[in-house]
Amino acid sequence: MVAKRLLAVWAHPDDEAFGPVGSMRLAHDQGWETAILTATRGEAGQGHLVHLKAGQTLGDVREAEVRAAGQVLGVKQVYVWRYSDGGLQKVPPEELAERVLDVLRQWQPAVVLTFGPDGITAHPDHVAVHVATQRAFMKLRDEPGADRPERLYYATVRPGRQIEHPMGEAPPPLPPTTVVDVQQYETVKRQALACHASQQAEWEPLLADTDWLTTDRFFRAFPPFGPDEPLETTILHE
Numbered sequence: 001m002v003a004k005r006l007l008a009v010w011a012h013p014d015d016e017a018f019g020p021v022g023s024m025r026l027a028h029d030q031g032w033e034t035a036i037l038t039a040t041r042g043e044a045g046q047g048h049l050v051h052l053k054a055g056q057t058l059g060d061v062r063e064a065e066v067r068a069a070g071q072v073l074g075v076k077q078v079y080v081w082r083y084s085d086g087g088l089q090k091v092p093p094e095e096l097a098e099r100v101l102d103v104l105r106q107w108q109p110a111v112v113l114t115f116g117p118d119g120i121t122a123h124p125d126h127v128a129v130h131v132a133t134q135r136a137f138m139k140l141r142d143e144p145g146a147d148r149p150e151r152l153y154y155a156t157v158r159p160g161r162q163i164e165h166p167m168g169e170a171p172p173p174l175p176p177t178t179v180v181d182v183q184q185y186e187t188v189k190r191q192a193l194a195c196h197a198s199q200q201a202e203w204e205p206l207l208a209d210t211d212w213l214t215t216d217r218f219f220r221a222f223p224p225f226g227p228d229e230p231l232e233t234t235i236l237h238e
């Protein structure tokens with residue numbers, strides 16, 4: 001794998017902005033090549049703030065929003081798939097994992113980020129993306145040869161943070177193994193969120209949560225985090 005490449009795998013346009021924005025931008029600023037993938041175009045999301053032009057769909061608007069946020073994050077490549085928003089759990093898991101595997105082979109990241117089994121909000125699309133990415137990562141790890149990703153991280157939340165689960169049930173979030181101070185990127189986080197104008201009603205109430213804006217938390221799934229290991233302060237290992 002190329003030492004300084006990172007891939008973040010998400011389900012919807014805006015997952016990347018709710019997620020670890022500061023770490024993505026930090027990677028860019030430290031010379032990493034980064035990519036984000038969204039498995040859907042988010043066409044089932046909030047649409048009441050959007051004035052669609054003739055022939056335009058909410059999916060079109062949200063794809064443009066994630067591409068704009070990608071620029072704020074400094075990502076080099078934005079992969080946008082067209083699975084149905086809300087329907088990822090109906091896609092055969094092997095199919096989804098194979099498609100993630102294709103992107104891993106193509107992008108060759110050393111570090112892979114995605115949701116944990118809780119999906120942060122327990123959204124079934126998030127959980128499906130977690131399963132597919134974890135499978136694809138481990139499959140590639142098991143293959144002989146040099147082209148193997150080195151680290152798999154799940155985005156997680158500060159212990160005790162209450163998150164509503166309107167879409168489904170999921171296990172509790174995994175405890176952070178890695179806590180990254182991204183205070184210097186608070187403005188970048190706000191800018192990335194602002195790219196998702198159609199979803200303003202979702203993110204605006206969270207802007208009062210300073211910790212969310214200034215700290216990224218991850219669970220390191222691979223290599224497994226040792227019981228005596230001190231907390232990490234970065235995901236950008238070369």
Ligand SMILES: [Zn+2]
Nearest residue numbers: 011012015123
């Ligand atoms: Zn989402």
